[in-house]
Amino acid sequence: MGSKGFAKDVGDLLRVGRNFHLGDVDPAATPGFSGDKAEGKVHLARRDIVLAEYQERLYAAGRDGDAPSVLLILQAMDTAGKGGIVSHVVGGVDVQGVHLKAFKAPTDEEKQHDFLWRVERELPGPGMLGVFDRSHYEDVLIHRVHGWADAATIHRRYREIRDFEQAVAARGTTIVKVMxxxxxxxxxxxxLARLEDPVKRWKYNPGDVDERQHWDAYMDAYQKAIDMTSTPWAPWHVVPADRKWYARIAVLELLIDAFKSITPDWPEPSYSLERERARVLAS
Amino acid sequence: MGSKGFAKDVGDLLRVGRNFHLGDVDPAATPGFSGDKAEGKVHLARRDIVLAEYQERLYAAGRDGDAPSVLLILQAMDTAGKGGIVSHVVGGVDVQGVHLKAFKAPTDEEKQHDFLWRVERELPGPGMLGVFDRSHYEDVLIHRVHGWADAATIHRRYREIRDFEQAVAARGTTIVKVMxxxxxxxxxxxxLARLEDPVKRWKYNPGDVDERQHWDAYMDAYQKAIDMTSTPWAPWHVVPADRKWYARIAVLELLIDAFKSITPDWPEPSYSLERERARVLAS
Incomplete structure (x- = not known):
C-alpha cells in the first residue's frame, strides 16, 4: 500500500485567512489528502521519522544555547484529540527534545500573577519542541463563555496575547497554533465511547458534558479568538478533527514545515577535532 | 528469532547488597540474560509494550490526584548511555505520563538554595513516571571529586539524601536508582566514535575528557555514594553498560518491576454510568 501524501502545502490549506468563518469548516473533511485512513497511518509512520530527524538536528544546534525553537499550541473542545496528537505525533520524536506542558485550572500561586506569567515559564528553550496542551487561550475562551472576565478584559487579553506571541517569535520561536x-x-x-469502554472510562469527565451545553458560545469564542490573534508571526490553523488520523498527519506536516524553515545543518564542532582525538587517545 | 528473556529477577541481580564492590562488577557482563544483542532488541520491543501498558494504567489512576508514582534516577560517567535509556526505554511510554528532568550545573537561583531544593520541585506527580538525568547525586559525586565541598559537608549530604528519599518514598513514590x-x-x-561521526560530533564535549582524568576518583565517589545511600526504600542498582542493548533491557525490567508493584487496576468511575449516558444522549 502506498502513501498518496498531500497534494498541497498543508499550512496553506489550513492557515486561517481573511474572512475566515469557523462554521464553514467541515470537521469531517481531509483537506489536501486524497488517501483513506490506512494510507493516513502509513503517512504518519513514514513522516514521523522525518520530523524526528529535524528535531534531533535542532536539538543538536541547541546544545550551544543559541538556537531557534518550535512551540505547538493545541486548543480544542473536549475529546477532540489533543492527547492523541501528543502521544502519536509528538511521541514520535525524542522525549529529550520535548517540553510538554498541559495547562490545567490555574493554581492559587498562578492566580496571583498575570495570565501570561505561567505561560512564559513554560516556553521551550533553545533547540526544543515545546507543546502546550491548552494554553493562555483558555483565558479568552472558557473565561469568555462563562463570563469569568468582562468584555473589556477579554479584549485587552487579545492584544496582550498578540504582543506576547510577537515577542516570543522575535526571540526565535516558531509558533504553530492549532485548533x-x-x-x-x-x-x-x-x-459515549468513553463510557462504554472500561479502559477508557477514566478519561470521561462529567464536566465535559457541562461544557458541551455551551457549544455555540464556545464556537463564538473560538471564532473571535482566531479573528483577534491570527497574526503573521503566529497564525491559527483550524484542523478538521472528526477523523483522528487526518488531524494527526495534518499537525505532523505543520510541525515538519515549522522545523524545515529553521533547522540548521548539523553544527560544526567548536573544538579542534585533531587536538581532541589526541587528548582522548592519550587519556 | 525468539527472545530468551531473563533467567532471574533483574532487580535481585543488580541491586546492591552488603559488601558491594564496584570494582567487582564487569561492565561488559549481561547478568541474567542469555541472549545476544539481536535477542536483546527483540526483548526491548516486546517488553516496552508491557511498560507502556502499566504506565497508562498508573496515569489513569493519577487522574484523581491520589496515586503512586515512579522515579527513575540515572547516574553515570559521560557516554555511558543515559540519553539512550531516556530515548529508547522511557521513549516507549506515552510522553504525557513522563516528567523528564535533565539536571545541569545549578543556576544562580538554584545556588541560593539547599542542593535538594531544585530536586524537590521536579518530583513526579500522582500517576507519573519521573526521570532524572543526573540528580542530587552530583552533589556527592563531582563535588567530592573536585573538592567543591569539604568532607563534612559531603557526609551531611549523604544523610540528607537518605532522609529526603525516605520522605519521597513515604509519599508514594517508588524510587529506582540506577548507575x-x-x-x-x-x-x-x-x-572517539563521537569525534569520527559528523552526526554525533555535537555530542562530544571536551570537558568529558577533563572529567575522564579523574576516573578513579569518580569510582571512589560512586562506591562511597552507593554505600551511604543504598536504603531499603531506595536501593541502588549497578547496571553493566558496556553493551548498550543490555543496559536498556535491564533498566526496562527494573521499571516494569517498579510499576508492577504499585499500579492499581483501571480506576472505577466516580460517577454514575447510567446517569452520564443519559446526560450525553440528551445533550
Whole structure:
C-alpha cells in the first residue's frame, strides 16, 4: 500500500485567512489528502521519522544555547484529540527534545500573577519542541463563555496575547497554533465511547458534558479568538478533527514545515577535532 | 528469532547488597540474560509494550490526584548511555505520563538554595513516571571529586539524601536508582566514535575528557555514594553498560518491576454510568 501524501502545502490549506468563518469548516473533511485512513497511518509512520530527524538536528544546534525553537499550541473542545496528537505525533520524536506542558485550572500561586506569567515559564528553550496542551487561550475562551472576565478584559487579553506571541517569535520561536475542530455529533459519539469502554472510562469527565451545553458560545469564542490573534508571526490553523488520523498527519506536516524553515545543518564542532582525538587517545 | 528473556529477577541481580564492590562488577557482563544483542532488541520491543501498558494504567489512576508514582534516577560517567535509556526505554511510554528532568550545573537561583531544593520541585506527580538525568547525586559525586565541598559537608549530604528519599518514598513514590557502569576503555571508544561521526560530533564535549582524568576518583565517589545511600526504600542498582542493548533491557525490567508493584487496576468511575449516558444522549 502506498502513501498518496498531500497534494498541497498543508499550512496553506489550513492557515486561517481573511474572512475566515469557523462554521464553514467541515470537521469531517481531509483537506489536501486524497488517501483513506490506512494510507493516513502509513503517512504518519513514514513522516514521523522525518520530523524526528529535524528535531534531533535542532536539538543538536541547541546544545550551544543559541538556537531557534518550535512551540505547538493545541486548543480544542473536549475529546477532540489533543492527547492523541501528543502521544502519536509528538511521541514520535525524542522525549529529550520535548517540553510538554498541559495547562490545567490555574493554581492559587498562578492566580496571583498575570495570565501570561505561567505561560512564559513554560516556553521551550533553545533547540526544543515545546507543546502546550491548552494554553493562555483558555483565558479568552472558557473565561469568555462563562463570563469569568468582562468584555473589556477579554479584549485587552487579545492584544496582550498578540504582543506576547510577537515577542516570543522575535526571540526565535516558531509558533504553530492549532485548533482541532470536531463536530458536536462527533463529540457525542466519543463521550459515549468513553463510557462504554472500561479502559477508557477514566478519561470521561462529567464536566465535559457541562461544557458541551455551551457549544455555540464556545464556537463564538473560538471564532473571535482566531479573528483577534491570527497574526503573521503566529497564525491559527483550524484542523478538521472528526477523523483522528487526518488531524494527526495534518499537525505532523505543520510541525515538519515549522522545523524545515529553521533547522540548521548539523553544527560544526567548536573544538579542534585533531587536538581532541589526541587528548582522548592519550587519556 | 525468539527472545530468551531473563533467567532471574533483574532487580535481585543488580541491586546492591552488603559488601558491594564496584570494582567487582564487569561492565561488559549481561547478568541474567542469555541472549545476544539481536535477542536483546527483540526483548526491548516486546517488553516496552508491557511498560507502556502499566504506565497508562498508573496515569489513569493519577487522574484523581491520589496515586503512586515512579522515579527513575540515572547516574553515570559521560557516554555511558543515559540519553539512550531516556530515548529508547522511557521513549516507549506515552510522553504525557513522563516528567523528564535533565539536571545541569545549578543556576544562580538554584545556588541560593539547599542542593535538594531544585530536586524537590521536579518530583513526579500522582500517576507519573519521573526521570532524572543526573540528580542530587552530583552533589556527592563531582563535588567530592573536585573538592567543591569539604568532607563534612559531603557526609551531611549523604544523610540528607537518605532522609529526603525516605520522605519521597513515604509519599508514594517508588524510587529506582540506577548507575550505568561502563569501563574506562569503552568510554574511550565512545568518545572517539563521537569525534569520527559528523552526526554525533555535537555530542562530544571536551570537558568529558577533563572529567575522564579523574576516573578513579569518580569510582571512589560512586562506591562511597552507593554505600551511604543504598536504603531499603531506595536501593541502588549497578547496571553493566558496556553493551548498550543490555543496559536498556535491564533498566526496562527494573521499571516494569517498579510499576508492577504499585499500579492499581483501571480506576472505577466516580460517577454514575447510567446517569452520564443519559446526560450525553440528551445533550
Amino acid at each position: 482541532l475542530h470536531i463536530s458536536k455529533e462527533e463529540q457525542k459519539r466519543r463521550l | 550505568l557502569h561502563i569501563s574506562k576503555e569503552e568510554q574511550k571508544r565512545r568518545l
